[in-house]
Each structure stands twice: as structure tokens, then as C-alpha cells.
Amino acid sequence: MSGPQQKRSQANTAGDDGDASQPTTKLWTALKLPPIIYFSHGALVKWRRERELYEAAVIARCQESSESLAAVMTPVISTIHRRLLKTFCELELKMSVSEMTNDRLITAINQILATMMNDQIPNVHAIMNQHLRMDLRQKDVKARVLNYFDKFDELIEEYGAGFAVPRPRSDGEAQYTALV
Known part of the structure; x- marks a missing residue:
């Protein structure tokens, strides 16, 4: 007297009689990379906040998956539109785009963030x-x-x-x- 057997869901990998020794694979969702759209102080403050969240998520991912941080982390210079980078390099930094490095861009952004817009200090x-x-x-x-x-x-x-x-x-x- 065997009744109809109950089908188990594919999601139940360790049910009552399931084998829990199977290795699990973590799937990572794509991390939203904050782009640099403007070089205004307010836009860069917002960008830096989003970039810090992105970097924290990438670091956590690399710690769990043993991936190389350098392989997963997207450089800042890759998040800016080429035409905006060219204009910023030529007009603000007085250098060519080919001379620009990731570290130089981060330094320039930090200098902008270290000053206030039009030298006005908020109340x-x-x-x-x-x-x-x-x-x-x-x-x-x-x-x-x-x-x-x-x-x-x-x-x-x-x-x-x-x-x-x-x-x-x-x-x-x-x-x-x-x-x-």
C-alpha cells in the first residue's frame, strides 16, 4: 500500500531525509558601481558615500569567496565617462588623459572634497x-x-x-x- 510519493522541492537540499553534506555554491549579485557623473562637491560627496558602500561589499565578497580584491574591485578611473575625464584632466589638472592614474584621480577627488563649494562653509x-x-x-x-x-x-x-x-x-x- 504505497500512496503517491510527495515531490520535494529543488530548493530543499537538506530536508528531513536529505543529504546536508553537499557543498553549496554562493551566487553573487552584480554590485552597483557608482559612476562619477559630475565634479561638483555635492555630487562627489554622494559618490564617495556610494563608493565606500561598494568597496565594503566587494571586500566582504572577497573575504567569503577567497577571490583577489584587485581582480574584483573596479578602479575609480574606470567609473568616469571618458569625455568628462578628458575635460577634467585638461582644464583642472593641466595634464593629458594618458598621464592620469587611479591614484591621481583619487587624490584630485579628495582635494575637491576637502574644500567647500565656492569656499562657503555650511552652518x-x-x-x-x-x-x-x-x-x-x-x-x-x-x-x-x-x-x-x-x-x-x-x-x-x-x-x-x-x-x-x-x-x-x-x-x-x-x-x-x-x-x-
Whole structure:
């Protein structure tokens, strides 16, 4: 008396009576590569934020798959339209495109980001007053302080105002312990 056998889904690789010893293969989705479209300060701030997310995803992928980081990571110079790169090299950097390297482009972008658009410093006090709040509902004081500093760093990145606000010491211990 055998009844109809139940079909198992292809997705069930380790069911009740399945063999879980089969190796699994991870499939990677294509990572969205942020292009450089404009050389304006605001566009580059947004681009750098997206590029950092892209680089973190590539690093995580390489750590899990043992792939070479150099083989997977797309250089910055490959993410910019050729005509825009040519114009930027000739007019801003006074060099030919053939002389441009990935490191030189990153240095030039960092120099643009280190200054403000038309030398106008944003009103940091107004930005912080509007967006930066300590969550007093959080009972854990250490978590409250860490969240506050995380939001502070997020605002500095978002508004590209890192040059206007002095960074704490590299260890950050004195500022952190003074607050906690």
C-alpha cells in the first residue's frame, strides 16, 4: 500500500531525509558601481558615500569567496565617462588623459572634497541643532552615546563638512570616557 510519493522541492537540499553534506555554491549579485557623473562637491560627496558602500561589499565578497580584491574591485578611473575625464584632466589638472592614474584621480577627488563649494562653509550649528538629538529613551547610556556619535559622523559625511569639524583623537578614548 504505497500512496503517491510527495515531490520535494529543488530548493530543499537538506530536508528531513536529505543529504546536508553537499557543498553549496554562493551566487553573487552584480554590485552597483557608482559612476562619477559630475565634479561638483555635492555630487562627489554622494559618490564617495556610494563608493565606500561598494568597496565594503566587494571586500566582504572577497573575504567569503577567497577571490583577489584587485581582480574584483573596479578602479575609480574606470567609473568616469571618458569625455568628462578628458575635460577634467585638461582644464583642472593641466595634464593629458594618458598621464592620469587611479591614484591621481583619487587624490584630485579628495582635494575637491576637502574644500567647500565656492569656499562657503555650511552652518554646522544649524545642521546639528536640526538633526542631531540624543535618544533619551535609550536606557543603556553607552549605547545612547555611541548612537549619538554615529549620527554625528553620518551628518558630517552627508553634508561633506568633515574639514569644518575637528576630528577627535584617533583613539577617541578621552572624549568617550568623558561623556560616559
